[in-house]
Amino acid sequence: MNKRAHLIHELVETQAKFALDMEELDRAFKKNSTRLIAEDKYLLLGNLTEVAELSSQINDSWQEEYTRYPLTEVDGAVIAAKTLPFKDRINDVFFTYNSNYDAGAVRKHAEMEAYVDEGLENLKLTKPNVLNISSELIKPVQRMFKFIQLFEKLQEHTPESHEDYQATTEMYESFAALARRVNEKKRWCEIRNEVFGGTTQKPNRSIILDMKSFPGLMNSLRLLKKPAQLEIDRLIEEEKNRLQKLQNIITSVREWIRRWVDCTSKAYYSERNFLQCVLNMCDNERHLCIHPLVKSCSQSYAVPVDEINAYVAVVDSCLADLKRVYEPGLRRVADRLGQLLEITNDPQLLLEKLYSVHQELKTTVRKLDEQNYANQSEAALVEAHEELQHTKNTLQENLRKELPVLNKQIENVLFAAVSYVQVVTAKMTSREVLSMRKVMEKARQSPAGKPTLDLVEWRKFVEHIRARVTNSQSQVASIPNAGGASRISRSSSAARSAGTVYNRARYQGQRSQVTLSMGVPSSSMPYLPSNSTTHRPEGYSTYGKNTRISVSPKSPYPNPTTSKFFPCDSHQTNSAISLRSFEIEPTHEAAYDFTAKDQNQVSVKAGQAVKVLETFDRTGNTQWYKVIVLPDLKTGYVPASYLRLM
Known part of the structure; x- marks a missing residue:
């Protein structure tokens, strides 16, 4: 039981x-x-x-x-x-x-x-x-x-x-x-x-009307406010001050969330406009051109137009998700905080009632002390005093019990609201960084003398992003035809420029930081929470899938979390990697047999050599490794616990 x-x-x-x-x-x-x-x-x-x-x-x-x-x-x-x-x-x-x-x-x-x-x-x-x-x-x-x-x-x-x-x-x-x-x-x-x-x-009434017995009654009434009663008053006062501070923080957090949404949208629009301006300054030969009639920077290196177009598509996709998914949720959080602020006004009514009862009680005690009864009898005053004392004790007991609970729940709601904004920031930053990591991965894996970009693959990639944001007004830039592609080697200055684009995306989350402190006005708060990690934070799932699950050969293992706009299939992987098996140096070997469950995974036999390409999946889950199996040159995901160093 x-x-x-x-x-x-x-x-x-x-x-x-x-x-x-x-x-x-x-x-x-x-x-x-x-x-x-x-x-x-x-x-x-x-x-x-x-x-x-x-x-x-x-x-x-x-x-x-x-x-x-x-x-x-x-x-x-x-x-x-x-x-x-x-x-x-x-x-x-x-x-x-x-x-x-x-x-x-x-x-x-x-x-x-x-x-x-x-x-x-x-x-x-x-x-x-x-x-x-x-x-x-x-x-x-x-x-x-x-x-x-x-x-x-x-x-x-x-x-x-x-x-x-x-x-x-x-x-x-x-x-x-x-x-x-x-x-x-x-x-x-x-x-x-x-x-x-x-x-x-x-x-009986004759005893109550005996004035000689009132000194003892007054002493007893004065003893009502014992140290325990003083302790209750002190606790209520502390919780009241705590509630007032929480009300100020609720107002600050609401303003901070609104500014976060506005400034994040502004940052994405600014980033996209900058990239579009760079594209507009390129001539047909992909050189920067200030103006055709003024000067053409013919000595400059070729601009990686395809990579910039891909980055524009990534920014458009993130911006569309912000407008369609995250911004409505954040607006609802701000509205709920407004409702919470209204709820915090309810205890003020009880506190005002307690204060008024306390004043009436003091007046009654003073009348008894001064024996200034007007038209009231002593019995009526004693009865009124007893009723007021009962009301005061009841209010104090309720406030002492409920105020700490209310304050604790308000704190939990505030922490949840701030955590939600942090999670949204981490998800958007992770998505942007991982998208650009795919760009640079293709550039790094291209051997010398081969195009840095496979425009056919890039067209598939951008069209996949475009399909994800079909319901919104996407501003995805057009991709040049494959026939106009120029061959850019990995050692060229254009590849270094592409690395610059990647670094800008990698540190997108460091553009501003936020510090939420007790009592700090919203006007002095920075705009965005800081999150510069390129891995998914612990404790929440990306794209609705749980990826933080321990994997062992004796337990069921989940599928690796792959990005929805980066399908990892054998055809795409083999087209991106054109290295011969003798040119690849293995780093690990399989400790156990593993059979692929879907197209994102790859099968290995115990003792088979592999080269690890990435020690995480598309969302940063380190329980899955992306590997090349030798000598088959098949690429896919394998549980990390199935591999060991050679």
């Missing part, structure tokens, strides 16, 4: 025992031949008969629900829902008994002692091990606190999706409120007894 099932079993079992004890105790005293006056009998037993009847009814309801489920499925029982119909009766019956309970009543006078002794003898007929009546009379008090303890644990181990969760929460709050009422009633009884004397006698 799980924890919830154990708690339900404990609730039902202890309730059955408690109900039986109350019935036996009630029957034992009903058999007494000794008679007591009604006041003394009520002082001793209170409403014991009502407690026994109610406990028996609750037990019957729980037993009926409990027996509907097999032992292994007890956690499905809706015990709290079966208790809800008894909530009001529980509050009335247990409050009456606990408020009336007095441990010293059993030895009040001789008649009371004789009545108790006879009841004990009757009880021993069914419970021979009972020692005294006091241990039995205190059980309803103990049961009330046991209810609080068990329902609190039951609430913690009941999922929110469970049909009994709402009822469990309601019953726990009801029992906790009942305990507070009983404790407050007991405290006022102690104050009253201290002032007027006696342990059980209720003060």
Whole structure:
């Protein structure tokens, strides 16, 4: 059984025992031949008969629900829902008994002692091990606190999706409120007894009107604000200040998210305009030309037009995704933060109410001190004071309990919002960098005397990107025909220029940084979060696939995450690599046999030599290596755990 099932079993079992004890105790005293006056009998037993009847009814309801489920499925029982119909009766019956309970009543006078002794003898007929009546009379008090303890644990181990969760929460709050009422009633009884004397006698009006008893009452009222009460006020003040700071931060984060979206879009547009300007300055021979009638830089090296066009396509694709996917999500986050800001104003109403009650309470105490009653009687002032004190204590208790929870949840929402922006930044930067890495990979793998770019492959690449952003207004630049391509060697200055383009893409995430600090106004915040890593950050998935999974030869392994606009098939790979097997130096060998599951993977045999091209997949997952298998020259992905160094 799980924890919830154990708690339900404990609730039902202890309730059955408690109900039986109350019935036996009630029957034992009903058999007494000794008679007591009604006041003394009520002082001793209170409403014991009502407690026994109610406990028996609750037990019957729980037993009926409990027996509907097999032992292994007890956690499905809706015990709290079966208790809800008894909530009001529980509050009335247990409050009456606990408020009336007095441990010293059993030895009040001789008649009371004789009545108790006879009841004990009757009880021993069914419970021979009972020692005294006091241990039995205190059980309803103990049961009330046991209810609080068990329902609190039951609430913690009941999922929110469970049909009994709402009822469990309601019953726990009801029992906790009942305990507070009983404790407050007991405290006022102690104050009253201290002032007027006696342990059980209720003060009549003639005693209340006796002015000599008011000095003691005033001393008792002054003692109400104990160190514990001061501690509650201090905690409320701290949480109030914390809430105000969080309100300022919510406003700052909303402004920061809006500026992030605007500045990111502006950065992409600026980048694209710059690249387009470079293309517009090139003549037919791919040389920079200031103006045909002024000067043509014929001595300059040829500009890698195809690579710039490819980079323009990458920027267009990222910009389209920003507008279509990420910007609406970020706008919704900002709107939700606005709703959260409105919610944070609700506790202010409780704080204002607490302040007004506190002022009224001070006024009432001052009137009692100065004996300035106007047309009110002393009894009315005492009653008003008691009511105000109860209201104040209730507000303080609620604020002390709820404010820390609210502040913690607000902090979690803020951290989630900032983390979401960081994740979006990382995804966009990773996508741009990995796209440009493909560009430079083709350039590096092209041998001397061969074109740096395979324009047929580049056309496929750019058209694939164009298809991804069909629903948006793409600004992808046109690609030159293959017939006009110039052959650029890997050692040429044009290749170095292509490396410059790649470096600009690699450090795209370093254009600006952001520091979110407590209390810093949004106007002084930088625009973008910093993220210069070229690998996917830990803890989130790219393109909706989980890639952070440990791979071992004895466990199932996931497919490598390949970029959607870079399909990795054997035809594309073989066309990009034209090296002979004897020109390739192997770096690893296969430790185990591996069979490819799809076109992105490649099969290897144990002991077969391979050369590792990349130690990660398209999203930076290091659990997959891209390799060339020798001597077949097949290229694809293999789990890293299947390889070992030679």
